[in-house]
Amino acid sequence: MIKLLTLSALAALGSASLAHAAPNADPALADRGAYVAKLGDCVACHTGPSNQPFAGGRAVPSPFGDIYSSNITSDPKFGIGDYSLDEFSRAVREGVRKDGARLYPAMPYPSYANISDDDIKALYSFFLNRVAAVPKQAPETKLVWPFSMRWGVGLWDWAFGPDGVTPNAVATDAVARGKYLVEGLGHCGSCHTPRGFAFQEKAYHGDDPLFLSGGEIDHWPTPSLRAGGSGPGLPSWTQEEIAQFLATGRNAHGAVTGEMKLVIEHSTALLTDEDNLAIAAYLKSLPASKAPRPTPASDATQRLTAAKVDPNSGERLFLDNCSACHFVDGKGAPPAFPPLANNTLVNADDPAGMIHVILAGSRLPSTPYAPSDLAMPNFDWRLSDDEVANLATFVRSAWGNQAPAVKPDQVSKVRERVVKENREPSAGPIFTDP
């Protein structure tokens, strides 16, 4: 009960101070809100297949069924145009709709709880003044019982919600600013913190070693973002390299894949360098979740360049399909072609993400600093489940990589999803008239 009271009390305090903010008041406020919306990456989830920004309808998968994002345009009937600032604040920071119903925690309000009053005001001003109304109902979320009962989410909040909130939007210290962004608007934990039996994030703050220690989103493994100390993965990235990755989706260690592409495209690539450096500074302040391990010796390069390569081996598949870009030393050619050696996706315990990239290909987002949307083509039409398993097993053990072998049935499961997604993995952005 203490948790719930704390939240309510803060909400009450908030009401007092926020009640007087009005839309249309200040263009600079709405401008700042536009930036806060980027920090929060609202557009990624609240834009559906119809491609109307903020009109909702994107399915956010959960173990209990798809949760559809809502229309948060300024439309008074179907969007949030008739929300007061307090109502808006309650929805964003507490997960309670205007009509009192609970939002599902696919909406990262447990993270957003830390958003400062100033940022909430700005965000509110942005949505009401700058986001054109889309008079369209977003699809209704229908989860399996008992999750179909939204009131149950209140209990969930009580049990699993974060402890307290510490608004610190104007922190001058980079680590503090990074903490505010990562734990709050950035809601990095939504994907990068492991979830418990009730789909709750197991931690919301950096002092808990489970926070950002790696998780899963839509069948993709997500790496640990705890970048302090040493060892493989993010601890081997410098602060600048982390910021570069956030700004461009690529750096000396890898290239973005999976859901993170949307985060980069719509959020982090549009942030100030200071904010990306602050995020990186904070991540570097979190002790690594795994102890460093010795890098095993590897003769993969020698095997690949040997005169004789077994025609049915993973080595042969690598030479015929991968080495033109990723090279026989697995080092690739960043920032064009990502290295596979010490690559977080390659070394994930769960090979699903890597298999997905092999089957469906992957395209980098085009960002202001790095407009090249370089793409790896799809190999699903060319490689069988056995071949992908063979190839992935080789790559996951080559050049110092250490990850479990891949079995053909793991490939076939990803293949089913790739077929189902029915995306054009390789189609680039199309040109449109202005």
Add this chain to the structure above:
Amino acid sequence: MARTEKPVDIVLIGLGWTNSIIGMELADTGLTMVALERGENRDTVPDFAYPRMIDELTYGVRYKLMLPPAQNTVTMRHDPSGTALPYRSLGSFLPGIGVGGAGVHWNGHTWRPEEVEMRLKSYVTETFGAKTIPEGMAIQDYPVSYDELEPYFDQFEKMAGISGKAGNINGQIQPGGNPFEGPRSSEYPNPPLKGTYNCRLFEKAASEMGFHPFPLPAANASQAYTNPYGMTLGPCNYCGFCERFGCINYSKSSPQTCILPALKKKSNFSIRTKCEVIRIDLDKDKTRATGVTYVDEHGEEVFQPADLVISGAYSYHNVRLLMLSGIGEIYDPAKKTGTLGRNYAYQMTGGYSLFFKDKTFNPFVGTGSNAVSMMDYGVGQIDFGKEGFIGGSIITSAQYNGQPIRSLDLPAGSPAWGSGWKKAAHEWYGHSMSIASHGSNMSYDTCYFDLDPTYTDAYGQPLLRMTFDWKPNDIRMTQFMKAKIEPIAKSLSPDSLKASFKTENSHYDLRPYQTTHNVGGAIMGADPKTSVLNRYLQTWDVHNVFVMGASAFPQNLQFNPTGLVGALTYWAARAIREDYLKDPRPLVQA
């Protein structure tokens, strides 16, 4: 009645190298731009994706990335008295189609002209006397100098990430580079590619004979490279599928790899594909363009109003479009009137194949620009008075690819088919190298374009008619090169040599591949009486029409044209952006 589109500030005809550059260089003006491209949109993935692009028959032989002659072709004759006929298969030049244009399928040789080539007529007259220029030769100076263009060559090379070795930086000769090149303001943005065995053999032989070999400047990135637009190229893997192919590896410089994704981010720029421009529309006085008319993918005729028209179509398609639009007067060699269509030129090439029983070249390793060249017999290095011709060549040993259909060179006398051919192929594949000349081609009164009186395209508009043949001056030039290459080839002691050079009996044939560089027809110059465009590539007659591309060359260089095309485009873009748009008018007073 044509449908009318919403007006734009600038309409771009075609979206290859030139208009991709124009789009990028004008984007920050905030003016609305639409590019009309008659082909499809194309991107590295999926259109050039590994491994499907690695298909010699589809792309190398059947020209899947080229403009099909069934859609548009030229008619051809050798002299003004002949009857031209339309060609249903091209080989001598390969116009591209689709987004990226010929910038998708080029080999990537990226040269700057020699300084004297930019002022050829003056140079010849001053150095060897006006009488050196034979009757009927129509060479002219460019109205812009090498020095004026230097910053724009530099800009193009940095954008395209050219791999090479400078020979002259600010007047200082650099070891390993081309000592005869004009001064450069900086080194190439990427180091040279690694050369193959033939390159090393040629380099050694040429050096030992006192020549100055250097790596050919290549539009294949030798390492990961990010250009000033933020675009990233990946290192070339020497797969050898460059010319006629889209690069699988983001390594060959093209609009796709160097510009378009950055351009797509500009909200004032847009493109419509499968839209073929059929004319530039003019006002009543024919002094101002009002826009362009195109046929969209549904066959509907559309008028696109625009304040500024920039034609960046393939070289001779620019010329035809001006003719169909009534911009400028079509050249008539008999009456000596008109300038539009004048000074068409091609390129003079020749070569030796060297066959070695005991040397193995691995032809699977190559790039479109994997070569060592020398310019000791370039335009500026030859005494025209003594040798009796005007022109010059670069001499190159290259290994582009090992594709079996087109790159299986056999010794002279080998059977062309059957078991004898198979035996020869088995014996000689991978055992030959070449030393070739790639040379200038002068312009002449009787080499030109006009509109064909008989043959029309699908829209009922006349085809372009080409009148062209080899002239004695250029034959003498190539025979000179033959004599110079032979001792170099023989110094390598091949088991046999095979020569292929034009002779006085040769007539131009546009079916076999030679090199693909058509120039002229809408040439730039200092005087509207002898040119179509002024020094900023603006048409003399209609000031809001600019024309990019090699159609502006008054005669052909000894080089592949793209380096100069790129520099002229940047040069014109700057003039448009910083001068014309502020006060639209003729930028040069006639």
